[in-house]
Amino acid sequence: MKLQHQLNIAFTALLVIIMGIASIVIYSLILDLLIEDERRQLEQSGEVIVNLMTDQYGSMNIQHFNEVLEQQDLQLFLYDRNQDAVLFSTMSNEIAEGFYQSNDFSDNTEALWEYGGSNFVTSRILFYPESLGLELILLTPMSDISAVQQDFIFLIIVVFLIGAASAGVISYFLTNKLVTPLTRLKWQMKKIEKRQFDQIEEIEATGEIKEVGQSVYEMAQELQRYINSQQTFFQNASHELKTPLMTIQGYAEGIKDGIFDENDKEKGLEVMVTEVSRLKKIINEMTLLAKLDSAPEVYDESEVDLGQLTERVVDRALPIANERGIELSHQVKEGLVISADEEKMLQALLNLVINGIRHARTVVKIEISRTRDEMLMRIEDDGEGVAPDMAPHIFHRFVKGKNGETGLGLAIARAIVEQSGGGIRLEDSSLGGAKFEVFFRK
Template sequence: MKLQYQLTAAFTSLLVIIMSLAGITIYSLILNLLIQDEQRQLQDNGELLVNILRQDYNVANIQRLSQLLEEQDMQMFAYDQFTNQLLLTTLPISTVQEWVETYDLNSDKQPLWKAGNEQYVVSRIALYPDSPGTQLVFATPLDDLQAVQKTFIVRLLLVLVIGMIVAILLSHFLTKRLVTPLTRLRHQLKKIEKRQFDDLNEIEASGEIKEVEHSVLEMAQELERYIQTQRHFFQNASHELKTPLMTIQGYAEGIRDGIFVEEESDRGLDVIVEEIKRLKKIINEMILLAKLDSEEDIYEEELIKIDNLLKLTVERALPLANEKDKSIHVKNLAPTSLTVYADKGKLLQAMMNVVTNAVRHAFSTVVISAVQGEGAQVTITVEDDGEGIAEDIIPHLFQRFVKGEGGETGLGLAISRAIIDRSGGEISVGKSTLGGAKFTIIF
């Protein structure tokens, strides 16, 4: 069943239950209200008649009063308890005698009196308050009130039914407005499933649905970017792997066929060995990147001192710097109290990739610094005095197989970013005041 029909059905069921309970409650209360209202009317009429009798109480007036009661269809009787005499009545004498024998004429605790199979609502008034012996008893058949009750209930049910129909129609309209954006959002998700990213459009919605729609669009953009990155990765990977393989194949076939002999053969074997090493390095870095993206337990986190991390980095990068006749300087070293929680080996590898990259591109100097920022924030910078990075490469520098001039595999900085991201940090690149590139790592 569609969500719209489920919501409408749920709202209708709830409305029916509430209306039914309200109807039952009203039905049970309305008769009591009618009885109380009828007693008040009988009391008012009785007091009016009592006032008339008190002004001129004689037999002639009582007879005229009896005729008036018959004409007004009022049911009552007057009874003198002292003499046990029925003074007047518009009710059957047998009914009055039964009531006099059964009920206490001086008590107001019984509003309903029975006469055979019928019930009457009664109200009692003393003709003389100082002498309650003479009682006027007014009665109304309960059937008359029940007829009024049924008429009221029928009208109430009619109003409830009309109200329910209006409420159901309004509910259907509101749920349609609620469900329609969800239906369109489902179509958007189907397009994402089929990778039709260019066909995605914003939907008219508000509140949480609009927030979900924004999240879906952001997810689609991120998914599209990821798919494009993966496509470029496989294209670049195939290209990077194909180049050394073609070199190896060419020299191997030349040696086998006798094209390369003696010194050329030895040189070809050296090239093959170097290309195999390069190919092995590319494959190892690709495997590491895959593990960094997919395996959670590859990280063994521990508390690392920042100053110790930088010292280890410089010690390992110094041989390459000496080989290329370049210097590494460390300044603004962070206090020994500053630490970061990460995998020490992998974070050292990330730092080495950044520093050796700076050493290769520097003219003479690489500067490393670490300073404490706001709160517990630590900022590490690696700068060089080289030519810097081309503007068109900077936005893509940390992507896989993106290499600047003089780059090796194009995976080193991608590995550094993956490790730093997993360590809860951020890495970015810009221009240095020394003239070259400036890598900034923030923990």
């Protein structure tokens, strides 16, 4: 069964149950009110009769009372409490006797009497003074209020049917408003299944459905970017691997065919060794990236002192800086510790520092500090910086500047930092070049 039908049934059933319970409660209350109203009318009639009889016959002559009561078009008894006897009734002796046998006349708390399978509403009015023990008991059959009951039941049924129909209509529109976005969302998911990312549309909805729809839309965009990056990665990877292989193949075939003299042969062998080393480096870095992405167990976390880690980075990068005539300075705040794989974090920072040395003119600065919200490592240089069109892609694989090597160093650095629960961002340096900030939230 479709969700819309389930919601319609549930919503309508809930409203019908609520209305049914409300109708039963209201019916019960109305019935009590009708009985009370009937008793009140009987009481008013009885008080009028008692007052009239008392005013006209102050001597309380029973014979006179009987004559007056006979003239009343009411069902009543004149009851003597002291003797527990019925002195007079406007009903036949048989009926009066039947009432007396079926009900306790001395119990003045009983509001309803029963006779002949029917119920009667009663009202009792005392004659004054109370010492006389005379009481006027008036009755009216419940059938007198049955017409009112029938009318009320009819109105309840009408209201109930109108309410049920209204509930069905309201539930249809509400569930349609709820289910329609879900249906549209289903079709958007189908497009994702077919990888039709360019056809994904944002759905119009409210509340949690809107949030889910937005998440699906963002997921589709991210999948599109991921697939594009994977395609770019394979294209770049094939290009980067193809170039040294073609060079090696060319020299190998030349040497095999004997078209090189001794000097060219030696030069060719040197080029082949260099290209093999470059090829090996690319493959190693690609393997490392693949492991970082798919094999978390290769990441051995421990407590790492950033001060000591920075010293190790400087020791390894200093020869390269000296060779290029670059000043390498560092400033570290003591006592800063993070949880990371020390060897891999060393490689990540070393990649960033060597990248800075490669593009710097005169200086590369390393600074590690702590702010209120994060621990921060800044690596900046005074080079030309990163071109604006390249900045959004600088951490992608095989993206490199004019002095870059494999284009994998920054991608590896980002993967290692993110695996450690941190992040990395690129900004412009006050020195004029690029500034890489590695941060770890507290």
